[in-house]
Amino acid sequence: MSSAVVKHATCTGCGCACDDIEVHTDGARVTRAVNACTLGETWFRDHPADSGEPAxxxxxxxxxxxxxxxxxxxxxxxxxxxxxxxxxxxxxxxxxxxxxxxxxxxxxxxxxxxxxHGPSFVATQLVGKVSCTLGEVKNRADFLLYWGCNPAETHPRHTSRYALHPAGKFTPRGRRDRTMVLVDVEETATAKEADQFFRIREGTDFEALSAMVALVKGQAVDERRVAETGFTVEQLRLLLERMKAARFGVMFFGLGLAATRGGHGNVGAAYRLAMELNAFTKFVALPMRQHxxxxxxxxxxxxxxxxxxxxxxxxxxxxxxxxxxxxxxxxxxxxxxxxxxxxxxxxxxxxxxxxxxxxxxxxxxxxxxxxxxxxxxxxxxxxxxxxxxxxxxxxxxxxxxxxxxxxxxxxxxxxxxxxxxxxxxxxxxxxxxxxx
Ligand code: SF4
Structure with a gap:
């Protein structure tokens, strides 16, 4: 078995599909996967050339x-x-x-x-969506809102390679040119990277996002109803001001929106919010796909x-x-x-x-x-x-x-x-x- 090094290999450990991995092998198995996160390294190491299975x-x-x-x-x-x-x-x-x-x-x-993410497709079919590539996120996005996802554990290089940290054409100082907000039902590892974390009450994403859509459109919202989500109206207003002030905003949403009760309604409200924000600035919404x-x-x-x-x-x-x-x-x-x-x-x-x-x-x-x-x-x-x-x-x-x-x-x-x-x-x- 001869050793080899393959540069620019693509990792299929998660939906990020990082294509900058330098893979070292001894001919039988992967011995190192430079640039890969622990999830990616495990993916490469777990698949030797011969799995030992019969044909x-x-x-x-x-x-x-x-x-x-x-x-x-x-x-x-x-x-x-x-x-x-x-x-x-x-x-x-x-x-x-x-x-x-x-x-x-x-x-x-x-x-x-x-x-x-099936419900995310249903939402797209019902509402439509505004989207972009991760390259545009890297080069342009100065405001990131992660909602119902925990990329630090599910997509470990998402923030470092595509979203929060890398220097981009219009974000040359990387992290210092960006604001990141996390909304989730619990304070996950991703919260450590966020500038602001909001804990939302479980099962109220649709209500919170719908209230944000109403506020963006200048419509009245019921304060007591909003309070049931864990947000105050004032918090939503301030968050929306930050979103509207961005030059290029991105909402990344995960299974906390798509795979919970009323998933297509939740994602539909997220897409609707991103669309309405385009009256003020450029704003997109992207699902955090996994496998x-x-x-x-x-x-x-x-x-x-x-x-x-x-x-x-x-x-x-x-x-x-x-x-x-x-x-x-x-x-x-x-x-x-x-x-x-x-x-x-x-x-x-x-x-x-x-x-x-x-x-x-x-x-x-x-x-x-x-x-x-x-x-x-x-x-x-x-x-x-x-x-x-x-x-x-x-x-x-x-x-x-x-x-x-x-x-x-x-x-x-x-x-x-x-x-x-x-x-x-x-x-x-x-x-x-x-x-x-
Ligand atoms: S984030 Fe990690 S697991 Fe996902 S594709 Fe990149 S290296 Fe692989």
């Missing part, structure tokens, strides 16, 4: 890869309503194959987005089907309905009779459904049940190349540093798709002559 398992026993692929294709083809579910750690190229597979078997495709390439999954689904998650292709054309075509709801109703999971099963239990698992770590489910088919693949970003999307939707190329004995997700999905296409189509396919 595949069928019913928990090692099996040839070709047999596993044939059985996976048979399961998906025979199912009445198969689900393709993506945990958000595959490349965009693999996710594109997953959509093609879902379409070919007439199934449903969903991702972990339905369990985290390495969950944004890529949304992007691929959007450009192939028109919808970001929870898409049914069971009628041969895309239908979108969160709450109906989303994984948790499909499982709760017992609607699906086969599942292909991209990424670890450990996070979600498909125990009552014949399951195919594709990923670098083959794990039993939470219940201890073993997926029917498991196929080991190379780890995205460590030993598998391709493209991922950063939390601001920007595509980032990967620079793999190790060589895995296992195939990449994309190759496995392509082989399953090829096997499925050898079988009779589930609906009358158009002939080549008709397409021409």
């Amino acid at each position: 595949a398992r069928i019913d928990g026993k090692p099996a040839p890869l070709a047999d596993a692929i044939a059985l996976a294709a048979e399961m998906l083809h025979a199912a009445d309503l198969p689900l393709i579910y993506d945990h958000g750690y595959s490349t965009c190229e693999a996710q594109r194959e997953a959509v093609a597979l879902a379409e070919t078997v007439g199934g449903v495709i969903d991702s972990y987005t339905s369990r985290c 390495g390439n969950l944004v890529g999954s949304d992007m691929v689904l959007r450009w192939t089907t028109g919808y970001p998650f929870g898409v049914s292709l069971s009628r041969g054309y895309p239908r979108y309905n969160p709450g109906e075509f989303t994984m948790a709801d499909l499982l709760a109703r017992g609607d699906i009779d086969a599942a292909l999971v991209l990424g670890s099963n450990a996070a979600t239990d498909f125990a009552n459904v014949p399951t195919i698992e594709i990923g670098p770590k083959l794990t039993p489910m939470q219940s201890g049940a073993v997926p029917r088919v498991q196929i080991a693949t190379a780890a995205t970003g460590v030993s598998a190349g391709g493209t991922v999307c950063r939390m601001d939707d920007l595509p980032m190329p990967l620079r793999p540093t190790l060589t895995s004995p296992h195939p990449i997700d994309e190759a496995v999905l392509k082989r399953i798709l090829a096997e499925v296409r050898k079988k009779p189509a589930w609906y009358p396919m158009r002939s080549e002559a008709q397409i021409a």
Whole structure:
């Protein structure tokens, strides 16, 4: 095994997708990841070239890869309503194959987005949004409002690389040119970096943000109602004055807004506030996306089907309905009779459904049940190349540093798709002559 150094590698440990990592390897595993935070370093070190997994398992026993692929294709083809579910750690190229597979078997495709920032998409569809890239944040933003998120623990380099600390074109003194405010239900590690911290009462984000929208528009608000959020009207007014005085303001919101009760309403109010502030200054709102390439999954689904998650292709054309075509709801109703999971099963239990698992770590489910088919693949970003999307939707190329004995997700999905296409189509396919 020979050692190597790869510069400008992209970390997929979180949605920041930092692309300035210098990765040192001994040929078998990553020994150092310079510039990476502890989360990123752990991500690289946790994925050696050879995970020690067999090529595949069928019913928990090692099996040839070709047999596993044939059985996976048979399961998906025979199912009445198969689900393709993506945990958000595959490349965009693999996710594109997953959509093609879902379409070919007439199934449903969903991702972990339905369990985290799905409501943020619903809010976008209802309200719209004003957005920007992290490069613009770095170069222009002089006011940062973090709401319902704790980047110090979930996105450790977010403030140092993109938002609060770096010197930008219009913020040459870095931290000294910026103001940071944190709103959360508890004083987290991120509060140490903030100029001002507000503790909001749990479950009142919509009320607080709606009051801010009203105040920006010069409308009256009920002081007693505002007090229920933990803010006073005066505090909201002063906060709004600071926001309006910014040259370029950014609100970053997390799962504290999106994944709590009325998430789409909370995020919709945040987007509405950012929009209203544009009557005074430039202001944007961005979700703090987590999993390495969950944004890529949304992007691929959007450009192939028109919808970001929870898409049914069971009628041969895309239908979108969160709450109906989303994984948790499909499982709760017992609607699906086969599942292909991209990424670890450990996070979600498909125990009552014949399951195919594709990923670098083959794990039993939470219940201890073993997926029917498991196929080991190379780890995205460590030993598998391709493209991922950063939390601001920007595509980032990967620079793999190790060589895995296992195939990449994309190759496995392509082989399953090829096997499925050898079988009779589930609906009358158009002939080549008709397409021409
Ligand atoms: S902040 Fe996220 S992407 Fe950047 S090094 Fe840390 S884990 Fe990796």
